[in-house]
Amino acid sequence: xxxxxxxxxxxxxxxxxxxxxxxxxxxxxxxxxxxxxxxxxxxxxxxxxxxxxxxxxxxxxxxxxxxxxxxxxxxxxxxxxxxxxxxxxxxxxxxxxxxxxxxxxxxxxxxxxxxxxxxxxxxxxxxxxxxxxxxxxxxxxxxxxxxxxxxxxxxxxxxxxxxxxxxxxxxxxxxxxxxxxxxxxxxxxx
Numbered sequence: 022x023x024x025x026x027x028x029x030x031x032x033x034x035x036x037x038x039x040x041x042x043x044x045x046x047x048x049x050x051x052x053x054x055x056x057x058x059x060x061x062x063x064x065x066x067x068x069x070x071x072x073x074x075x076x077x078x079x080x081x082x083x084x085x086x087x088x089x090x091x092x093x094x095x096x097x098x099x100x101x102x103x104x105x106x107x108x109x110x111x112x113x114x115x116x117x118x119x120x121x122x123x124x125x126x127x128x129x130x131x132x133x134x135x136x137x138x139x140x141x142x143x144x145x146x147x148x149x150x151x152x153x154x155x156x157x158x159x160x161x162x163x164x165x166x167x168x169x170x171x172x173x174x175x176x177x178x179x180x181x182x183x184x185x186x187x188x189x190x191x192x193x194x195x196x197x198x199x200x201x202x203x204x205x206x207x208x209x210x211x
Contacts, residue, residue: 022034022127022128022129027129028129029078029129029131030077030078030079030128030129030130030131031078031127031128031129032078033128034073034075034078034124034127034128034130035075035078037075037124037128038069038072038073038075039075041069041072042069045065045068045069046061046065049061049064049065049068053098053100054100057098057100060094060098063094064091064094064095067087067088067090067091067094068087068088068091070083070084070087071084071085071087071088071090071091071117072084072120072121072124073121073124073125073130073133074133077131077133078128078129078130078131079130079131079132079133080121080124080125080130080131080132080133080144081132081133081134081135081143081144082133082134082142082144082145082146082147083133083134084121084133085121085144085145085146085147085148086147088114088117089147092110092113092114110151111151111155111183114147114148114151114183115183115186118145118148118183118186118187121144122190125144125194126194132144140205141205141206142187142191142203142206143194144190145187145190148183148184148186148187149183149184149187151183151184152182152183152184152185152186152187153184155182155183155184156182156184163178164178164182164185166209166210166211167210167211168210169184169185169188169199169206169210170199170200170207170210170211172192172199175188175189175192176189176192188206191203191206
């Protein structure tokens, strides 16, 4: 990031996006079989948009949805083999979320289209769906919904669960009582 205090997005993020955008097509050509190269233009568009906006210097659920579109497109092309499992999908999203959280923190990206305290989350949505589904069939799930108000417990399980990761990130970027800065998530939990 460029030096100096900035409340709204660090302009160096635009350089990062330029570098990524300049390599995406070649990367996709290298990893996709040649018979699918006609899909590269569209996949490239969604993948490029999944890292936030270089213009507005923000990141939000629409960008997250773009990444889901990339994963879905690869599935629609039939490139996921029968060995591909739900755990593989969670690993892909875990890796993606780790990168995006690093981008948000490094370049102080603003939440895109945030509804503030009245929204579910400033940055993510799909993480809550996948994260809650990880324990949905587990009769001995280690946490109950109410436990997300326990910062220590959430942090302890953040490495193992996407829901806890998203909540842990909120604890990292926001201050004050959880019930005030994340009232929708608090209401769901209690």
